[in-house]
Amino acid sequence: MRPVLFDGRFGWLHPAEGPGGVVLCSPFGYDALCTYRGMRRLAERLAAHGMPVLRFDYPGTGDAAGEASEPGRWRAWIDSIKQAVALLRETTGVERVTLCGLRLGGTLAALAAQELGGVDGLVMLAPVLSGKNYQRELRAHYRKWLLMPAAMDCEAEPDTDAFVEAYGFRLYSDTLESLRAVDLRRDAVRPAERVLVLDSLDPARVDALVAHYREQGMQVERQTFDEYGKFMMESLDSEIPQAAFQSIEDWLAGAAGDPVARERLTAGSGADGMADCLAGQVSGHMAERLDDHTTGHIVEPGVVETPVWLEGGRMSGIYCVPVSRSDAEAPAVLMVNTGAVSRIGNARLSVRCARRLARQGIASLRVDLGGLGDSQPSLDAVSLDALYAQTGADDAACAARWLTAQGHRGAVLLGICAGAFVGLHAASREPAVIGAVLVNLQKFTWQNICDEHGKPTVPVAAFGSTRNYLRSMCQPRKWLRVVRGQTGGLPVARELAARFAARFGATLADRIERICAMQLGSKDEQRLFTALHARGVHTRLFYGVLDEGVEELERYFGARGARLRRFGRIGVTFCERTDHAILSARAQENVMSYFENFFAHTFGEGHQPEPSIAVEPLHARLGWRHARATQWLLKRARALRLSGEAQ
Template sequence: MNFRYGVPVTFDTFGGFYHAGSIDRPPRKAVLLLSPIGYEELCTRATWCALAEKIAQAGHACLRFDYPGTADAIDIAGEPEGISDWLVAARQCMAFLRDLHPGAELVLVGQGVGASLAAQLGPECPGIAATVLMAPAVKGRSYLRESQAWSRMVTERMGIGPDPLDHSGYTVAGLSLASSRAAAIKAIDLTKATQRPAAQVLLVERTQMSRDSSLGNHLKTLGADVSSIDYAGYEVIMQNPTVAGPQLGTLARIVSWIDDLVTAPMTGVKLSAKELTPARPIAGPHYEELPVRFGPDDRLFGILCHPLGRRPAAIAVLANSGRDYHIGWGRAAVEQARALAERGVASFRFDAGGIGDSPASAGAPAEVLYSDEQLADMRHAIDYVAKLDAGPIALVGRCSGAYASFQAAVQDERVRTVVVINNMRFVWDPRETVAEALQSAHRTIGGSVSLLFSKRSLRRLLSGNLRLKAPIAFVSKRLLQIFSLRPSQILARRKLYGEGHRRFQTLADRDVRLAMLVSEGDHALGEFQTYMGRKGARLRRYPNASISIIPNADHDFTHADARARLTNALCDVLAASPR
């Protein structure tokens, strides 16, 4: 069993990753990571992976996991009872670590709401040696107000309005928060705790402007030995999952603090009591899912979702979009995988190297999006599903994932269907940077103008609550690009045009079904029109290809109803007769 990158483990309705730490000697500490939730979790997934790896490299065992109803965990039927199931899951994980390492001292590390859970669990669980609270949700009311602010900031940055189905305002980036969970979080106030979370506490606090020293002072009055460091780069991490990266300096200081903790002698203690059990499938109402490591040295990670009790008609490989890890923006990939299973189609949602739970290879470029490295990992995923004998293989991707899926389909004859969603590039222009491609993906000129002149925006402008700089700057830059093309640039684009049609023809010659799904008004429509004409007349050259326009949807399908319409369209394509 390869422990280098974290071994997938499963519990009853959720899973996680176990990092063994020292292989040649028993670890003196076992560390449980309690993640943040929602948008904060999406942005910090890479940070959480890096922290777990660094803890293990220091010789300590480590476990990180998904809370029930979040990420890859099975969805909750009905309204959850507050956050009690999250606490139950955390207790299961603590028992897991104690079974594997009964002689090791337990350390809890939490961020955001996860830090609040760690502070609550510490007093009720004897033997907690220390607790690390990273950017803790000190007061639930403040946390929920900040969530509402993040919701507005994210939608404004993308040039869209709030989700009309979100009546609480707590949905951020398509990730919702059940009302019962919000009520339980609202009741949190760590400054009123009556017991310390552990004898030793490390506070990893945000910048001076947002720091609340009341928690540290209160924990000291409870008898805790409190240390504190800055959470350098927290605000950068929270800007966007695609540009967020682990703040290695902060993580190194956390690991050093854990490493330096004074531990009690382990005399007369059995150091190992249980062998690690390989991950088992987790069953939902009509599907079962299995987390797997695959590829060279088991470096890559994915979730195989299979229809429960029947043989699948086909299998779809779901690629990353940007650096959103394998659950997808708004958890779209999870929704799609389970909806496909209901229609009899298996799926494999996975992380390419350098994204989410898949570390980058040793020779990977700094930017893996739109790179040959990403295409190589697509081939590794195809290799994995081809061995399953689960039916014809389809590739599915949005934005950068659409590009990778399209190129892999052109190159690999095992692929029978490819679905590209809001594909911004059929051929990569080496003169363009990834940052420019990503910037253009999330706004359209029409969308930005509509945002500026909508009734809601005009009301907010008059009240001083609307920032105009981003949409105005975007419109100006795009118009300048359109009307300032030089002859050499036009010639280069003609070469790209010819290469694009060569790739379309390759798929047509192999009778590979090509389905293009595009949000109404998205830049991807312009990319389509570049090759197929303004009215799509040249599409008739390729009888294997089709395009469908999805109305009232942004580039990322952020709002719940837009994601549902995308999922339905995807299911209709993939559940059709296999090719």
């Protein structure tokens, strides 16, 4: 597997020796994040069976140059597939090319194949057959997300014709207009000699499309895609559709397909054979890595990005630098994965943030930690225990050292959720890390909770944050559900009582220790921050005001993290309109603005105090009675925490 750059686009080439190659056409937006690991595994499987594969980012998506908001995206996406086919043919010398697309990628693949002509095969996985239905689907996803606890207090986007958004990714009016006009039966008359369709979403439309293709004299095979639902889950929970991928392999290596691939498929049909093929492929690719990075490319005026290898090719990343670096020895920013999401980040936050920093003269590295994105090892599944393992902190520390080796004075970490956990532990022990902004940190320490299959054995986040529940108690419809028996109030009351009791105990223990110099219980959490303070690491914990991570903070360090004030270089900030995964546009702007201010005032010239985050008053956001009720409940909560907690 090696990176390739072409016309402002970024991709990965999976080399193999065979006459037939495959171009993978990814879905759009959140679908691409969910299935990134799976599409990579499909590429590796096909390459292991003798079919070179190219996967890439469309313009304005992933690591490619541009934004999705730019005009002409639909045309540019189709053209990029055609260019990818030309690159695969030129690079590998394949005689035949198959396009394989998932969701919107399947639709784009069919249109590109029609324009190209001479395409041997077309594989469509749950293709988008109706642009109007797809827009309704995206809107439904957005409304569903707004109801989730993780979206509490986010700023909802207006219902507008200018764009459609789902999970932070947008399709704009120009693209939507093109999508609405698509009709594959009209626009892709004879896209390929052979077609494979796997779909379980829209049987009637698929039947019509298959019948139309058969009327054109094409060989068409249709199969169900029963694993679709589990494949399209969020990146941590997404399951590889083994049966669907096996069907694709069999179809590509069929009687009309590649005899070399068919021979390899037979030789490696068992689990051990597949593992041997993949192991040999990875070993061969590692031998190809003669240096740590390839040539960079300009992604926007004044900004250059270069795909890089770290630790002998085990980790991959994108090094983003300004064309003219005024201070080569200034610190660089290190961005780690958010959960199991690839290096681009939720809603492409890491890409946008890196390029925004570069415009200000600040270099950055967005890296895939081991087992995530495009780093090694390549995994079928990722568990919570893996995300919170200390190996992640070791990988982040390695990336920080790589930045210092490029001449930077140190690394300033930016991590969200599980990435914040990784950043905390890397910063506590790695000298190359000189600063950290940890966003919505959920846990300070971690005890393994998954079984041998990677599934949690205990409920994860069974209850939301206390602030969420206090806010819900101000809503009459919540009480109406309790009265009707649609939900139980007693379990919530017991949970809240247990939380207040735990905070009372933690506060009492802290006061006894400070007065009597007695250590009570485990102090792993305090040791982390003591280490940060001793090393002089400038650290900021950044939370949405209703984020569930606030529970962990207040459990160990008092209301609003008051007991962290004893550490001079550690601060806590709470920001409204900030959802947990930083998907909304307002939340993204909050995080980027805060990080820019923190970096400038801590590591820039002058080292001036950081400006405070403006917080919109409750009465300005809520109705007068609603605000009064919320404030009264918050006061009662503070009283239960002992209103004189350590200052």
